[in-house]
Structure formats: C-alpha cells, structure tokens
Amino acid sequence: MNHSLSNIINARLQGRDGLYRISIGNGRFSDISAQTGFDDAGEGDLDAGGNLVAPPFVEPHIHLDAAMTAGEPRWNKSGTLFEGIECWAERKVTLTREDVIERAERTLALFADHGIQYVRTHVDVTDPRLTALKAMLEVRERVADTVDLQIVAFPQEGIWSFRNGKELMEESVRMGVDVVGGIPHFEFTRDYGVESVRWLVELAHKNDRLVDVHCDEIDDPESRFLEVLAAEALRLDYGSRVTASHTCAMGSYNDAYCSRLFRLLRKSGLRFLSMPTESLHLQGRFDGYPKRRGLTRVPELLDAGLKVAFGQDSIRDPWYPLGNGNMLRTLDVGLHGCHMLGMSWIERSLELITDNGAAAMDLKEYGIAEGMPARCVVLQGQSPYEVLLGQQPVLASVRDGRVLVSRQGQGTATPH
Structure with a gap:
C-alpha cells in the first residue's frame, strides 16, 4: 500500500543553497522552509539525506x-x-x-x-x-x-x-x-x-x-x-x-x-x-x-x-x-x-x-512550489552534475504526498 507523507526533510533544491523541509498537506506542497542543519526524521517524514529533490x-x-x-x-x-x-x-x-x-x-x-x-x-x-x-x-x-x-x-x-x-x-x-x-x-x-x-x-x-x-x-x-x-x-x-x-x-x-x-x-x-x-x-x-x-x-x-x-x-x-x-x-x-x-x-x-x-505537455500544475501537487523525485546526488555522473535510480518517487517507490542507497526499489 502507498503511504502518505507529512514532510520531506534534508532536501536540496536546484538553484538554492542549503537544506530544506518540504511540508505536505492534502496532497499538495504546503510549505517550503530552510533548515539550519540536518534534521532527524520523525513519523511521516521522508529523509532526502541531503540529495536533490526535483519535479517528477x-x-x-x-x-x-x-x-x-x-x-x-x-x-x-x-x-x-x-x-x-x-x-x-x-x-x-x-x-x-x-x-x-x-x-x-x-x-x-x-x-x-x-x-x-x-x-x-x-x-x-x-x-x-x-x-x-x-x-x-x-x-x-x-x-x-x-x-x-x-x-x-x-x-x-x-x-x-x-x-x-x-x-x-x-x-x-x-x-x-x-x-x-x-x-x-x-x-x-x-x-x-x-x-x-x-x-x-x-x-x-x-x-x-x-x-x-x-x-x-x-x-x-x-x-x-x-x-x-x-x-x-x-x-x-x-x-x-x-x-x-x-x-x-x-x-x-x-x-x-x-x-x-x-x-x-x-x-x-x-x-x-x-x-x-x-x-x-x-x-x-x-x-x-x-x-x-x-x-x-x-x-x-x-x-x-x-x-x-x-x-x-x-x-x-x-x-x-x-x-x-x-x-x-x-x-x-x-x-x-x-x-x-x-x-x-x-x-x-x-x-x-x-x-x-x-x-x-502543457501541464498547468507542475513543479516544487507551495500550492502545487506534492509530486517529486529524490535523486542520487546533491547537484545536477552529481546526478548525471551517477545516473542512479531515484531514491524515491512521491505523488500527491504518497510514496510510490523508495530505495535505500543504490539498492532494490521497494514499492509501497
């Protein structure tokens, strides 16, 4: 079964410095705020581990x-x-x-x-x-x-x-x-x-x-x-x-x-x-x-x-x-x-x-911004350069706040 998220923590966003917490409510991104350092994951959190989070x-x-x-x-x-x-x-x-x-x-x-x-x-x-x-x-x-x-x-x-x-x-x-x-x-x-x-x-x-x-x-x-x-x-x-x-x-x-x-x-x-x-x-x-x-x-x-x-x-x-x-x-x-x-x-x-x-595709609601549908992927790498170097499978795929696929490191995908 897919499970729902409350937050994605320790995320990097393209074009922004530092780490971010991306909050989710009712299947949409509700808040995107900077973190002062790495946070510990709580219930309902997906830990991006300092990796880049991008639109699907x-x-x-x-x-x-x-x-x-x-x-x-x-x-x-x-x-x-x-x-x-x-x-x-x-x-x-x-x-x-x-x-x-x-x-x-x-x-x-x-x-x-x-x-x-x-x-x-x-x-x-x-x-x-x-x-x-x-x-x-x-x-x-x-x-x-x-x-x-x-x-x-x-x-x-x-x-x-x-x-x-x-x-x-x-x-x-x-x-x-x-x-x-x-x-x-x-x-x-x-x-x-x-x-x-x-x-x-x-x-x-x-x-x-x-x-x-x-x-x-x-x-x-x-x-x-x-x-x-x-x-x-x-x-x-x-x-x-x-x-x-x-x-x-x-x-x-x-x-x-x-x-x-x-x-x-x-x-x-x-x-x-x-x-x-x-x-x-x-x-x-x-x-x-x-x-x-x-x-x-x-x-x-x-x-x-x-x-x-x-x-x-x-x-x-x-x-x-x-x-x-x-x-x-x-x-x-x-x-x-x-x-x-x-x-x-x-x-x-x-x-x-x-x-x-x-x-x-003329998509009207796409991207990581407050109010948008909570759809994104967690990539393996902290920057586009690192992501391209590795070309590794996504660590997670999130759709409307539900985790569709998650991986630990470079292991096998685990459908939820």
Missing part, C-alpha cells in the same frame, strides 16, 4: 503501443526509420486489446520505477480497427493513480497517403485523444505533407486539443515542414500548445536558411522534442563519411528562448532495440550528442527531462 521526470514522447515488440515478426536489419515502419505494419495487424494493454502497462511500470509520472504516448491510428487506440484509452484510466498519460492520435502511415486517414484522425478525436499528431515527411508528396499539417492543426484548434507532429524526422535538408507547422501555429496563436518532435532535418539545414527560420520559431513559440538515442541510431543511415548525427539544433533552440525537452521515443520496438526507462540515460546521450557538456549546460540539464517536457 517527464517522458514527453514514447510509442507505448509498439513497446516491447522488437524482433516481432522480424528484426529491423537496416536500422532505418522506414524499415522500422514496415516491420511495425506487419506486427500491427496482429494487435489485440490484451496484447497492447499488457505491454503498455509493463512499460509504464518500468517508467514509474525510474520516477516518471508524466507520459505522452503516440498511438498509431492508421488501423481501420483502431485496436491500439481503444486499448490505450483504457490504459489511461487504469494507470491514473501513478501516471498522467496523454494520448496522441498518430497517423504512422500518413493522413493524406493512407486510405481514410482523415476520417480515422477525426474518429480518434471523437474517442477522446488529448493530442493531434502528424508525419508530413512520410506523406507521398510535399504537397500532401503541407496539406496534412494545415489540416491537423485546424482539427486540433477547433476541438481544443494539443498538437505534436513528427516533423522532418529525416536527414533531407529539403524537408522543411517545420516552417509550415510554425506558421500555422502563429496564425492561430496556438504555439504554446504545439510541439515539433524530432526536427532532425534541422541538423542538415544551412545557416542562412536557419537564420530566417529561427525568426519564425521565436514568434510562434513552438515546443520542441528531441529523441537523442533514437535519432543517433536511425539517422545518417544513407551517409558515407562524414556521417551526420541526425539531431536537431538543441542548444541553439534553447539559446533562442524556446523550450526543448528530451524523450526516449522507443522501448525495444522495431525502431530501437534497447531502452530501459531511465531518463538520465537519455539525458546523458543527448548532452553528448549535442555538444552540451559544458558546466553551464550540465547545471541546467535537468530541465530537459522535467520542466521543458512539462511545457510540451
């Missing part, structure tokens, strides 16, 4: 309907995005409600063990039966006590390029998805891609849904759907509710084009998601040497004042055969791949797996 980790981009299917019915031998889509199309026809629910809940349990309490999952709706979507809508309710789950209607095989693609997207919105997705670079033509972006943003806007588009997940420098997405978001004043995922082609754009593009991006206020482990694996497959990294311009976007977060994208599926649910691993790879190991980047790096992901 956010997984803003995952495909739970495909999780744990690597090698089924065959392995992606080329390692390309497009063979992965072909493998998934073969696996998709065998989906059942029970199959999707079992794999999704197994993956979410893995996430919870690593301190993830917010998840956005893309669900393939290019399936006339909508089997995965129906199952994931059920999962969203089943896991509500441990995770906030957003569902994206994701047209894996296109909107204009898949028979009845528009109708399936509209039906998905009627069924209750939180987010409208797209994949313009996979549509048959550029015109189809442009039309799909304009249509999906309008669909989301009129139905009060968020937007998250697989945008330019390709090395082709001529794939420029990001400008279309940003222009539509700006036209509708919807930028804070629109996310551009991947934008890998930005790593291949020339600087003259980017100088114009960034002006539009700043005006639009789009959110950005980069999936470093998967992009490093999938992109650059058609290059000789030198090979491109296939990552978007993360530090440049951050310097422009835009919100960028990292996601895992896949957990053992046709696109990516690895994955363990540890966001610190994803953060580590992303910082390496984006040349962000300067100490100034490291010190603010946790925002890439916390606050910026929360912004992409």
Whole structure:
C-alpha cells in the first residue's frame, strides 16, 4: 500500500543553497522552509539525506503501443526509420486489446520505477480497427493513480497517403485523444505533407486539443515542414500548445536558411522534442563519411528562448532495440550528442527531462512550489552534475504526498 507523507526533510533544491523541509498537506506542497542543519526524521517524514529533490521526470514522447515488440515478426536489419515502419505494419495487424494493454502497462511500470509520472504516448491510428487506440484509452484510466498519460492520435502511415486517414484522425478525436499528431515527411508528396499539417492543426484548434507532429524526422535538408507547422501555429496563436518532435532535418539545414527560420520559431513559440538515442541510431543511415548525427539544433533552440525537452521515443520496438526507462540515460546521450557538456549546460540539464517536457505537455500544475501537487523525485546526488555522473535510480518517487517507490542507497526499489 502507498503511504502518505507529512514532510520531506534534508532536501536540496536546484538553484538554492542549503537544506530544506518540504511540508505536505492534502496532497499538495504546503510549505517550503530552510533548515539550519540536518534534521532527524520523525513519523511521516521522508529523509532526502541531503540529495536533490526535483519535479517528477517527464517522458514527453514514447510509442507505448509498439513497446516491447522488437524482433516481432522480424528484426529491423537496416536500422532505418522506414524499415522500422514496415516491420511495425506487419506486427500491427496482429494487435489485440490484451496484447497492447499488457505491454503498455509493463512499460509504464518500468517508467514509474525510474520516477516518471508524466507520459505522452503516440498511438498509431492508421488501423481501420483502431485496436491500439481503444486499448490505450483504457490504459489511461487504469494507470491514473501513478501516471498522467496523454494520448496522441498518430497517423504512422500518413493522413493524406493512407486510405481514410482523415476520417480515422477525426474518429480518434471523437474517442477522446488529448493530442493531434502528424508525419508530413512520410506523406507521398510535399504537397500532401503541407496539406496534412494545415489540416491537423485546424482539427486540433477547433476541438481544443494539443498538437505534436513528427516533423522532418529525416536527414533531407529539403524537408522543411517545420516552417509550415510554425506558421500555422502563429496564425492561430496556438504555439504554446504545439510541439515539433524530432526536427532532425534541422541538423542538415544551412545557416542562412536557419537564420530566417529561427525568426519564425521565436514568434510562434513552438515546443520542441528531441529523441537523442533514437535519432543517433536511425539517422545518417544513407551517409558515407562524414556521417551526420541526425539531431536537431538543441542548444541553439534553447539559446533562442524556446523550450526543448528530451524523450526516449522507443522501448525495444522495431525502431530501437534497447531502452530501459531511465531518463538520465537519455539525458546523458543527448548532452553528448549535442555538444552540451559544458558546466553551464550540465547545471541546467535537468530541465530537459522535467520542466521543458512539462511545457510540451502543457501541464498547468507542475513543479516544487507551495500550492502545487506534492509530486517529486529524490535523486542520487546533491547537484545536477552529481546526478548525471551517477545516473542512479531515484531514491524515491512521491505523488500527491504518497510514496510510490523508495530505495535505500543504490539498492532494490521497494514499492509501497
């Protein structure tokens, strides 16, 4: 059984010196006060032991309907995005409600063990039966006590390029998805891609849904759907509710084009998601040497004042055969791949797996502040640098004042 807390003591908070007592009442943070030294734990106290306490980790981009299917019915031998889509199309026809629910809940349990309490999952709706979507809508309710789950209607095989693609997207919105997705670079033509972006943003806007588009997940420098997405978001004043995922082609754009593009991006206020482990694996497959990294311009976007977060994208599926649910691993790879190991980047790096992901998910109540829901994780380390060095499992995960997971040192997790 989960048990409730009254206080988290001996806590360090990012950007503040010293130790803090974080008091909890009615499932919310009621008071945050400085301590003069280490306090002894009493009944109802969680001792952070001088470690950093942070908001829960956010997984803003995952495909739970495909999780744990690597090698089924065959392995992606080329390692390309497009063979992965072909493998998934073969696996998709065998989906059942029970199959999707079992794999999704197994993956979410893995996430919870690593301190993830917010998840956005893309669900393939290019399936006339909508089997995965129906199952994931059920999962969203089943896991509500441990995770906030957003569902994206994701047209894996296109909107204009898949028979009845528009109708399936509209039906998905009627069924209750939180987010409208797209994949313009996979549509048959550029015109189809442009039309799909304009249509999906309008669909989301009129139905009060968020937007998250697989945008330019390709090395082709001529794939420029990001400008279309940003222009539509700006036209509708919807930028804070629109996310551009991947934008890998930005790593291949020339600087003259980017100088114009960034002006539009700043005006639009789009959110950005980069999936470093998967992009490093999938992109650059058609290059000789030198090979491109296939990552978007993360530090440049951050310097422009835009919100960028990292996601895992896949957990053992046709696109990516690895994955363990540890966001610190994803953060580590992303910082390496984006040349962000300067100490100034490291010190603010946790925002890439916390606050910026929360912004992409448009979360209204998130963070460690008085009055906010009492949701947080206790990390192993006194600073972001120490946390990143160790990449150890969270010591505790707290949700609405209840302890979901706790550990002693680096031992085995103990669910409550």
